[in-house]
Amino acid sequence: MLPRRLLGIFMVSAVLAGACAPATGAPTWTYTPGKAAAAATPAASQGQTASGDVLGTLEVRAVDLGFEPKSFSVTKAGRYEVKLTNSGAIAHYVTFSNGTTTGLVKPSETKSVTVDVPSGGISFICSVPGHADAGMKASITAAGGTAAGGEGGGSTGGGATAEVQPDPNAPAYVLNPAAAPALLPGTTHDIVINIEEKAMTVANGFVQKVWTFEGTVPGPVIRVKVGDKVRITLKNPTSNAVPHSIDFHSSQVAWNDEMTSINPGEEKIYEWRADYAGVWMYHCGTAPALHHIANGMFGMVIVEPKEGLPPVDAEFAVVQSEWYLGPQGQISSLAKAAAAAPAPDFVVFNGIANQYKDNPIKVATGARVRVFVLNAGPSIDSSFHVVGTIFSSVIKEGISLLPGNSGNWGAQAMDLSPAQGGIVEFVMPEDGLYPMVTHAFNLVGRGALGLFQAGDGNPKN
Numbered sequence: 427m428l429p430r431r432l433l434g435i436f437m438v439s440a441v442l443a444g445a446c447a448p449a450t451g452a453p454t455w456t457y458t459p460g461k462a463a464a465a466a467t468p469a470a471s472q473g474q475t476a477s478g479d480v481l482g483t484l485e486v487r488a489v490d491l492g493f494e495p496k497s498f499s500v501t502k503a504g505r506y507e508v509k510l511t512n513s514g515a516i517a518h519y520v521t522f523s524n525g526t527t528t529g530l531v532k533p534s535e536t537k538s539v540t541v542d543v544p545s546g547g548i549s550f551i552c553s554v555p556g557h558a559d560a561g562m563k564a565s566i567t568a569a570g571g572t573a574a575g576g577e578g579g580g581s582t583g584g585g586a587t588a589e590v591q592p593d594p595n596a597p598a599y600v601l602n603p604a605a606a607p608a609l610l611p612g613t614t615h616d617i618v619i620n621i622e623e624k625a626m627t628v629a630n631g632f633v634q635k636v637w638t639f640e641g642t643v644p645g646p647v648i649r650v651k652v653g654d655k656v657r658i659t660l661k662n663p664t665s666n667a668v669p670h671s672i673d674f675h676s677s678q679v680a681w682n683d684e685m686t687s688i689n690p691g692e693e694k695i696y697e698w699r700a701d702y703a704g705v706w707m708y709h710c711g712t713a714p715a716l717h718h719i720a721n722g723m724f725g726m727v728i729v730e731p732k733e734g735l736p737p738v739d740a741e742f743a744v745v746q747s748e749w750y751l752g753p754q755g756q757i758s759s760l761a762k763a764a765a766a767a768p769a770p771d772f773v774v775f776n777g778i779a780n781q782y783k784d785n786p787i788k789v790a791t792g793a794r795v796r797v798f799v800l801n802a803g804p805s806i807d808s809s810f811h812v813v814g815t816i817f818s819s820v821i822k823e824g825i826s827l828l829p830g831n832s833g834n835w836g837a838q839a840m841d842l843s844p845a846q847g848g849i850v851e852f853v854m855p856e857d858g859l860y861p862m863v864t865h866a867f868n869l870v871g872r873g874a875l876g877l878f879q880a881g882d883g884n885p886k887n
């Protein structure tokens with residue numbers, strides 16, 4: 427337990443240090459005219475590309491997620507030292523549009539790099555994927571020159587993009603089975619979750635560099651019952667580029683203890699007890715959490731009541747989510763996901779557009795079917811509906827409609843806002859196809875369509 431506690435304390439300290447640091451209104455400017463040679467400092471060893479005398483030092487502070495200040499001006503073009511102090515809680519870089527970089531600067535660290543500022547100025551970003559889009563862009567202008575602007579080059583992808591075109595050479599997607607897993611045996615569960623950043627075909631012709639729990643989007647379904655203890659070991663391998671974290675909505679824990687971010691090469695333990703039954707979301711909460719969710723870091727926890735759920739004939743787990751495409755092979759677009767009126771390229775069930783339309787989910791005719799449904803969002807509501815059926819049982823966010831209720835009430839669609847989950851049960855009474863949709867029909871054409879196939883799928887025989 428001790429290492430985890432220490433890590434938690436360290437992260438809190440980093441956050442507080444950031445919050446208490448003095449605000450910097452004006453650019454920190456340490457160049458002394460006429461004393462340039464005397465002010466020269468030893469050249470930074472990392473990423474050095476510049477040559478000649480250092481004309482001054484520019485101090486920049488990284489906060490989560492921005493640079494302070496965002497613009498510098500120097501009196502003439504030439505070679506400068508740029509000193510990055512990281513006052514945030516997660517690691518950052520200063521990376522210039524010509525490729526010069528400080529390298530990774532961890533929380534509370536300071537690193538310097540020297541760079542040639544041309545007369546036209548130069549821009550820099552944090553090159554952790556997603557951070558530039560989240561606002562970590564800045565620029566240096568030289569007096570007499572024209573501004574390079576702060577939105578400059580060196581982008582690592584994920585920006586607002588023109589419409590992404592399908593790639594005919596994209597690998598076929600890997601079908602994500604919809605069957606719900608069995609309840610984990612026992613009452614205490616030790617679970618390792620490896621974070622993996624990888625390429626994934628998210629729709630026919632479209633590949634994204636997704637961030638995953640255990641290599642899949644969504645991450646694995648974890649199924650326990652009320653009273654169980656769960657001990658998660660979250661691992662962020664050195665092969666990853668970005669810090670990550672995990673937040674279980676099924677848990678009651680301090681945000682700044684269990685949910686803190688871990689850098690590549692680190693791991694941490696997150697313990698919780700399943701106090702309440704339901705269908706719960708888990709997700710990465712590392713800033714910007716919108717981007718980490720939009721890029722694949724979410725999954726479902728099922729907590730059954732202590733006495734268990736009544737038996738049914740077949741059980742499935744379906745997570746609805748959105749894709750905001752970045753360029754082919756790159757991370758998703760934070761700019762698109764962050765729009766006030768988000769317009770996803772795809773809305774999908776279990777990570778991949780139309781996968782159950784292409785590969786119908788087969789059930790026996792007349793069987794009682796239970797579907798655990800989670801809306802992972804990050805931003806669009808779900809109206810979960812199975813065409814041709816009526817839900818005789820709905821348990822949603824602690825509220826239940828059960829078969830045999832007086833009045834024989836039923837339900838046609840389960841409304842789930844982002845991060846809400848529920849359970850529906852229904853029967854497909856005759857052979858045939860029963861489409862699964864969100865009844866926001868503009869999204870059905872964007873991938874939110876699956877099929878249940880009862881019997882042989884043909885009602886005519």
Ligand SMILES: [Cu+2]
Pocket residue numbers: 637669670671710711712718723
């Ligand atoms: Cu993450």
